Amino acid sequence: MTIYAADLKRMFDEIATAIEADKDRLCRLDGVIGDADHGIAMALGFGAVRDALASLDLSAVEPTALLNGAAKSFLNAVGASSGPLYATAFMRAAAAVKGKGTLTDAELIALFQAMAQGIKDRGKAEPGEKTMIDAWQPAAEAAGAAQAAGKTLSESLAAALAAAESGAEATKDMVATKGRSARLGERSLGHMDPGAASALTVIAAMTKALA
Ligand code: ADP
Ligand code: MG
Ligand code: MG
Numbered sequence: 525m526t527i528y529a530a531d532l533k534r535m536f537d538e539i540a541t542a543i544e545a546d547k548d549r550l551c552r553l554d555g556v557i558g559d560a561d562h563g564i565a566m567a568l569g570f571g572a573v574r575d576a577l578a579s580l581d582l583s584a585v586e587p588t589a590l591l592n593g594a595a596k597s598f599l600n601a602v603g604a605s606s607g608p609l610y611a612t613a614f615m616r617a618a619a620a621v622k623g624k625g626t627l628t629d630a631e632l633i634a635l636f637q638a639m640a641q642g643i644k645d646r647g648k649a650e651p652g653e654k655t656m657i658d659a660w661q662p663a664a665e666a667a668g669a670a671q672a673a674g675k676t677l678s679e680s681l682a683a684a685l686a687a688a689e690s691g692a693e694a695t696k697d698m699v700a701t702k703g704r705s706a707r708l709g710e711r712s713l714g715h716m717d718p719g720a721a722s723a724l725t726v727i728a729a730m731t732k733a734l735a
Pocket of ligand 1: 554558559561562565566603604605606607609643646647648649654655656657702703704717718719720
């Protein structure tokens with residue numbers, strides 16, 4: 525299929541709605557091993573993105589400009605660690621599609637993978653450190669593998685979502701070594717990482733919007 529700037533805007537609207545609905549749960553998860561603001565931070569960030577994109581002329585804007593706008597809005601709205609992490613994800617996504625007026629399925633998967641790599645580069649977290657990377661990295665790998673195996677965009681995103689779900693679930697058995705919850709050490713065991721939980725919500729909304 526062909527993906528237009530309008531589809532990316534719809535995707536961000538879908539994410540903003542899903543995150544808003546998930547805000548309290550994300551704050552509760554962050555309350556257990558962090559400072560209880562993760563839902564607020566994510567809702568502020570994606571709310572700001574939705575507001576910024578609302579005023580765009582979608583017939584004139586290219587995907588790269590839309591994504592850079594999202595990055596800027598997210599960064600300006602969010603003071604928590606998730607701010608620069610997602611802002612970098614959107615900046616990398618923008619760079620991945622530079623110069624393209626519309627995107628193919630493969631380019632959308634490349635955009636998705638660039639997001640995960642951006643979060644990884646910005647936060648320097650490796651899998652197993654109990655962060656959002658434990659959801660994003662397996663999701664990006666699964667999307668890439670499905671795409672390479674000739675699956676449709678919708679199937680590839682479904683594979684990403686399933687991998688993100690297992691990845692987020694697996695953070696319960698991890699000891700945090702990055703971010704605010706690292707100070708809890710062993711006491712972080714048994715609880716899902718809030719950033720991995722919200723990654724799952726984001727990826728589910730992307731899947732719903734683009735499938
Ligand atoms: P803060 O901890 O500043 O309040 P948030 O509550 O918005 O920020 O986000 C917390 C989440 O950010 C964590 O649950 C974790 O998933 C993610 N995170 C923190 N540090 C890193 C990092 N270095 N790399 C990747 N993700 C990180
Ligand atoms: Mg927090
Ligand atoms: Mg905070």
